[in-house]
Amino acid sequence: MRGLLIGRYQPFHKGHLEVIKKILGEVDELIVGIGSAQISHTMENPFTAGERMTMISSVLNTNGLAGRCSYIIPINDVWNNAIWVRHVRSLTPRFDVVYTGNPLAKRLFIEEGIAVRTPVMFDRFRYSGTEIRRRIVQGADWESLVPEEVVRIVEEIGGVERIRDISKSDKITFLEPGDVSP
Numbered sequence: 067m068r069g070l071l072i073g074r075y076q077p078f079h080k081g082h083l084e085v086i087k088k089i090l091g092e093v094d095e096l097i098v099g100i101g102s103a104q105i106s107h108t109m110e111n112p113f114t115a116g117e118r119m120t121m122i123s124s125v126l127n128t129n130g131l132a133g134r135c136s137y138i139i140p141i142n143d144v145w146n147n148a149i150w151v152r153h154v155r156s157l158t159p160r161f162d163v164v165y166t167g168n169p170l171a172k173r174l175f176i177e178e179g180i181a182v183r184t185p186v187m188f189d190r191f192r193y194s195g196t197e198i199r200r201r202i203v204q205g206a207d208w209e210s211l212v213p214e215e216v217v218r219i220v221e222e223i224g225g226v227e228r229i230r231d232i233s234k235s236d237k238i239t240f241l242e243p244g245d246v247s248p
């Protein structure tokens with residue numbers, strides 16, 4: 067049996083690794099789909115699909131999981147929910163079950179008659195891409211939330227500086243009378 071897990075992995079964190087290990091107890095093979103593959107250099111999606119592929123394959127290799135997760139597939143957005151599942155299927159090997167916690171993705175797969183399972187969440191308050199990006203911007207500890215291969219790759223590609231730069235704005239904030247200047 068083959069499963070599919072779709073995420074944006076911005077970046078790939080320890081929650082993702084744990085969920086993959088858990089899913090591999092239920093399926094023989096797992097396809098890792100990288101969503102919003104065309105987007106990079108934004109606060110929500112700082113890393114390119116290629117960078118995310120490198121993070122994922124390196125973590126899977128180190129953990130001896132690469133053989134059972136041999137397909138890491140970038141999936142661009144199509145901006146048309148009605149055809150999104152067909153788009154995903156056109157890019158991936160055949161799969162029997164989809165793992166997603168996203169309610170919209172779940173709905174779209176169910177409407178196409180595909181089995182959906184909701185993965186359990188591991189320490190969701192810490193192991194979340196949003197929390198990791200926030201910590202990077204604020205200079206807090208983010209390294210403990212991702213596998214060490216991801217720390218190395220983020221550092222190699224200047225990811226911390228990238229996220230801090232794109233979090234800045236060139237807009238002027240006009241103060242109202244009585245406001246205290248930041």
Ligand code: ATP
Pocket residue numbers: 072073074075076080081082084085110165166167168185186187188189190193194195196197
């Ligand atoms: P973001 O905050 O940027 O949305 P995220 O942590 O939700 O990041 P995604 O790439 O959106 O990461 O995650 C894709 C899928 O990975 C989720 O739908 C969920 O099924 C799984 N996942 C994410 N975080 C965890 C976690 N802590 N434990 C288990 N599964 C997780």
Ligand code: MG
Pocket residue numbers: none
């Ligand atoms: Mg998410």
